[in-house]
Amino acid sequence: xxxxxxxxxxxxxxxxxxxxxxxxxxxxxxxxxxxxxxxxxxxxxxxxxxxxxxxxxxxxxxxxxxxxxxxxxxxxxxxxxxxxxxxxxxxxxxxxxxxxxxxxxxxxxxxxxxxxxxxxxxxxxxxxxxxxxxxxxxxxxxxxxxxxxxxxxxxxxxxxxxxxxxxxxxxxxxxxxxxxxxxxxxxxxxxxxxxxxxxxxxxxxxxxxxxxxxxxxxxxxxxxxxxxxxxxxxxxxxxxxxxxxxxxxxxxxxxxxxxxxxxxxxxxxxxxxxxxxxxxxxxxxxxxxxxxxxxxxxxxxxxxxxxxxxxxxxxxxxxxxxxxxxxxxxxxxxxxxxxxxxxxxxx
Amino acid sequence: xxxxxxxxxxxxxxxxxxxxxxxxxxxxxxxxxxxxxxxxxxxxxxxxxxxxxxxxxxxxxxxxxxxxxxxxxxxxxxxxxxxxxxxxxxxxxxxxxxxxxxxxxxxxxxxxxxxxxxxxxxxxxxxxxxxxxxxxxxxxxxxxxxxxxxxxxxxxxxxxxxxxxxxxxxxxxxxxxxxxxxxxxxxxxxxxxxxxxxxxxxxxxxxxxxxxxxxxxxxxxxxxxxxxxxxxxxxxxxxxxxxxxxxxxxxxxxxxxxxxxxxxxxxxxxxxxxxxxxxxxxxxxxxxxxxxxxxxxxxxxxxxxxxxxxxxxxxxxxxxxxxxxxxxxxxxxxxxxxxxxxxxxxxxxxxxxxxxxxxxxxxxxxxxxxxxxxxxxxxxxxxxxxxxxxxxxxxxxxxxxxxxxxxxxxxxxxxxxxxxxxxxxxxxxxxxxxxxxxxxxxxxxxxxxxxxxxxxxxxxxxxxxxxxxxxxxx
Numbered sequence: 001x002x003x004x005x006x007x008x009x010x011x012x013x014x015x016x017x018x019x020x021x022x023x024x025x026x027x028x029x030x031x032x033x034x035x036x037x038x039x040x041x042x043x044x045x046x047x048x049x050x051x052x053x054x055x056x057x058x059x060x061x062x063x064x065x066x067x068x069x070x071x072x073x074x075x076x077x078x079x080x081x082x083x084x085x086x087x088x089x090x091x092x093x094x095x096x097x098x099x100x101x102x103x104x105x106x107x108x109x110x111x112x113x114x115x116x117x118x119x120x121x122x123x124x125x126x127x128x129x130x131x132x133x134x135x136x137x138x139x140x141x142x143x144x145x146x147x148x149x150x151x152x153x154x155x156x157x158x159x160x161x162x163x164x165x166x167x168x169x170x171x172x173x174x175x176x177x178x179x180x181x182x183x184x185x186x187x188x189x190x191x192x193x194x195x196x197x198x199x200x201x202x203x204x205x206x207x208x209x210x211x212x213x214x215x216x217x218x219x220x221x222x223x224x225x226x227x228x229x230x231x232x233x234x235x236x237x238x239x240x241x242x243x244x245x246x247x248x249x250x251x252x253x254x255x256x257x258x259x260x261x262x263x264x265x266x267x268x269x270x271x272x273x274x275x276x277x278x279x280x281x282x283x284x285x286x287x288x289x290x291x292x293x294x295x296x297x298x299x300x301x302x303x304x305x306x307x308x309x310x311x312x313x314x315x316x317x318x319x320x321x322x323x324x325x326x327x328x329x330x331x332x333x334x335x336x337x338x339x340x341x342x343x344x345x346x347x
Numbered sequence: 348x349x350x351x352x353x354x355x356x357x358x359x360x361x362x363x364x365x366x367x368x369x370x371x372x373x374x375x376x377x378x379x380x381x382x383x384x385x386x387x388x389x390x391x392x393x394x395x396x397x398x399x400x401x402x403x404x405x406x407x408x409x410x411x412x413x414x415x416x417x418x419x420x421x422x423x424x425x426x427x428x429x430x431x432x433x434x435x436x437x438x439x440x441x442x443x444x445x446x447x448x449x450x451x452x453x454x455x456x457x458x459x460x461x462x463x464x465x466x467x468x469x470x471x472x473x474x475x476x477x478x479x480x481x482x483x484x485x486x487x488x489x490x491x492x493x494x495x496x497x498x499x500x501x502x503x504x505x506x507x508x509x510x511x512x513x514x515x516x517x518x519x520x521x522x523x524x525x526x527x528x529x530x531x532x533x534x535x536x537x538x539x540x541x542x543x544x545x546x547x548x549x550x551x552x553x554x555x556x557x558x559x560x561x562x563x564x565x566x567x568x569x570x571x572x573x574x575x576x577x578x579x580x581x582x583x584x585x586x587x588x589x590x591x592x593x594x595x596x597x598x599x600x601x602x603x604x605x606x607x608x609x610x611x612x613x614x615x616x617x618x619x620x621x622x623x624x625x626x627x628x629x630x631x632x633x634x635x636x637x638x639x640x641x642x643x644x645x646x647x648x649x650x651x652x653x654x655x656x657x658x659x660x661x662x663x664x665x666x667x668x669x670x671x672x673x674x675x676x677x678x679x680x681x682x683x684x685x686x687x688x689x690x691x692x693x694x695x696x697x698x699x700x701x702x703x704x705x706x707x708x709x710x711x712x713x714x715x716x717x718x719x720x721x722x723x724x725x726x727x728x729x730x731x732x733x734x735x736x737x738x739x740x741x742x743x744x745x746x747x748x749x750x751x752x753x754x755x756x757x758x759x760x761x762x763x764x765x766x767x768x769x770x771x772x773x774x775x776x777x778x779x780x781x782x783x784x785x786x787x788x789x790x791x792x793x794x795x796x797x798x799x800x801x802x803x804x805x806x807x808x809x810x811x812x813x814x815x816x817x818x819x820x821x
Contacts, residue, residue, distance in 0.1 A: 007613055007782035007783070007784070008543065008598070008601050008613050008782060008783045008784065009539075009540075009543075009601045009602075009604065009605045009611060010610075011533070011536045011538070011539035011540075011605070012535075012539065012784035012785070012787045012788045016792035016795065017535055017538040017542070018534070018538060019792055019796070020792055020795045020796045020799055021538055021542070023799075023800075024796045024797075024799035024800045024803060025803070027796070027800040028799075028803035028804050028807075031800065031804050032804060032807055035804075035808070155389060155390065155391070157348050157389040160354045161352050161353060161354045164353040164354060164357070165353055168353075174807060174808050175807070180557075180808055180809060181808055182557060182558065182763070182809075186757075186759050
């Protein structure tokens with residue numbers, strides 16, 4: 001048996017340690033700077049990681065101060081299609097938080113906000129029918145529920161770590177997952193080319209501007225169509241829908257009882273994706289019943305000619321160039337409908 | 348707060364600044380103690396009192412042991428220490444496991460009793476600091492050591508943050524004497540310590556998490572149906588993953604401790620270049636295997652009472668060693684397999700040592716290969732979340748996967764895993780008995796600088812999923 005006296009911790013007698021460090025730091029700096037420049041030339045932009053920890057930071061902000069924040073709750077359609085600073089401006093400088101989680105139902109987070117006594121703000125709750133009304137306990141519910149659970153049990157160190165990483169991720173392309181050596185090598189071997197820039201990126205406020213220019217949108221559309229047709233859970237039976245509406249209604253009531261408000265929003269979808277949604281979840285049976293049961297305001301793109309003229313290149317998400325205009329119009333529409341207390345949420 | 352995080356780097360920088368201020372040695376030790384407690388509290392502040400309870404109790408028990416007049420009183424005091432330390436470990440780590448198995452036994456026997464299951468959060472590091480604390484009271488009880496006269500030193504020994512969470516399991520005699528003289532790292536110690544930290548984080552974040560873990564997770568997912576090639580790739584990849592994860596952690600711990608002027612014992616020495624399983628356990632998790640040898644195997648009688656008793660002692664030690672890793676029968680089976688390997692090796696040793704070819708390079712290489720294959724096979728039970736998954740992987744490894752198996756991994760992923768682990772094995776074989784500082788001095792400085800450059804670039808660009816160190820759960 002080897003003795004327990006240390007050997008690795010005996011610094012080597014060689015005097016080369018300092019030289020090794022300086023040369024390595026210099027060479028690594030040069031290599032990283034070169035890689036940064038090279039990827040930027042190819043059109044890559046920095047992006048933060050959209051992790052549960054980042055969501056947690058945003059979620060914590062929703063309960064800060066007097067709790068009168070405007071919270072966006074939904075799926076990737078909200079993250080891609082709504083620009084937080086534009087919405088804030090449109091609502092007269094309101095504090096705006098993006099709590100949407102891609103591919104997820106809004107319900108678990110709505111319940112979390114309803115249970116939070118400090119929150120008394122406005123919830124813009126996106127209703128993506130296949131996600132919102134699906135009843136099976138599949139990933140669309142499990143994922144946001146896990147975010148909520150992690151938030152409840154997070155440590156202050158996790159918050160620090162996320163906050164420390166953000167400035168680096170916001171400014172450095174070499175930190176992108178898309179340019180990891182392993183992924184790049186794989187792409188090179190398979191396609192004989194370097195990878196293209198990702199379709200979208202995430203900002204520190206969790207907005208995800210997407211650029212569809214130069215992207216094979218037909219393939220994307222096809223992928224979304226398949227997903228909306230088959231995935232995202234099962235269409236509810238009558239009793240299941242009733243229970244779901246009851247559940248949502250109770251959460252809305254809890255938020256309202258503290259002076260908050262919930263406005264349901266249907267984001268724009270196009271082409272076959274929209275047809276699939278309308279077929280699987282007819283407006284009269286789902287959207288209108290939801291508004292009726294909760295007594296909430298609803299804002300559907302179909303009801304506003306200005307919003308309805310927008311098109312989603314992939315059938316499901318807005319392009320970044322359209323997102324700004326769409327957000328501005330949505331903000332105006334919100335003010336026009338002026339749901340209870342919205343005016344009080346502007347500073 | 349893990350070693351591969353920016354918050355740890357900030358914590359380390361602040362700690363080093365404090366440690367190098369012109370303060371008295373006592374104050375600097377106190378700083379380290381407070382920093383270590385904060386480091387521990389970062390995981391879960393609720394468990395800090397538990398750690399301090401263990402420190403305080405064993406401190407006073409050891410002093411009482413040294414002054415106890417009668418053997419009965421000494422035994423009683425030791426009993427309190429054992430009951431307290433092992434009782435806490437049993438409650439937090441094995442409580443639900445014991446309840447489940449007791450209830451299963453009652454059900455099988457038709458006994459109308461039900462033990463309530465209490466699900467508790469496992470306090471991080473409890474397996475490590477319990478063993479360190481026990482080593483202290485056992486050494487004092489046996490008269491091998493005198494009780495240490497400074498509570499501050501003893502508290503620092505158990506809480507010192509580099510080794511607190513996942514070892515190495517430090518012995519009192521290795522650490523406490525270091526507390527008597529003021530310690531600061533020399534410039535070369537600081538540079539070497541930071542180099543070890545970079546190497547350790549590289550092993551963990553780039554090799555274990557980035558290259559190997561995704562493949563392992565895919566094959567060991569419940570319900571997955573791997574082909575033979577995929578199963579072997581995953582077993583091979585996990586061998587690499589767990590080594591890089593844990594040896595990487597140990598290197599970080601040794602390096603960080605050295606930055607403060609403290610020496611920690613080695614925990615790994617080219618384990619996959621071991622010739623035979625007893626050699627493997629002299630090289631793998633050295634601080635645990637030596638602890639089990641000194642405080643369990645030898646007290647059980649070791650090899651002093653004939654072959655049969657030796658085999659029983661070996662098996663018991665390995666079964667308990669397996670159980671130490673977690674409250675699951677899969678860990679017990681893993682330990683049992685190693686027990687069987689060790690017994691088989693002892694029985695075959697006379698046959699294997701005689702032929703001349705066994706001492707030739709080809710024989711030694713065959714010994715390494717057989718040992719590594721056995722270790723790989725046992726890792727399947729260590730990694731699998733349950734027996735169903737373990738047997739699925741084992742079946743696939745021996746050619747029993749069904750026609751619908753496969754399609755889980757790409758050729759690229761399998762090739763990368765095989766290359767990575769192959770390089771790891773080659774390096775361990777090449778530097779089988781060479782300590783790391785000697786490895787460093789044996790290669791030209793520019794080669795070290797190149798390797799360091801690659802590691803630094805890889806650490807910045809390897810932005811995979813953050814994973815906790817595997818041994819944090821033990």
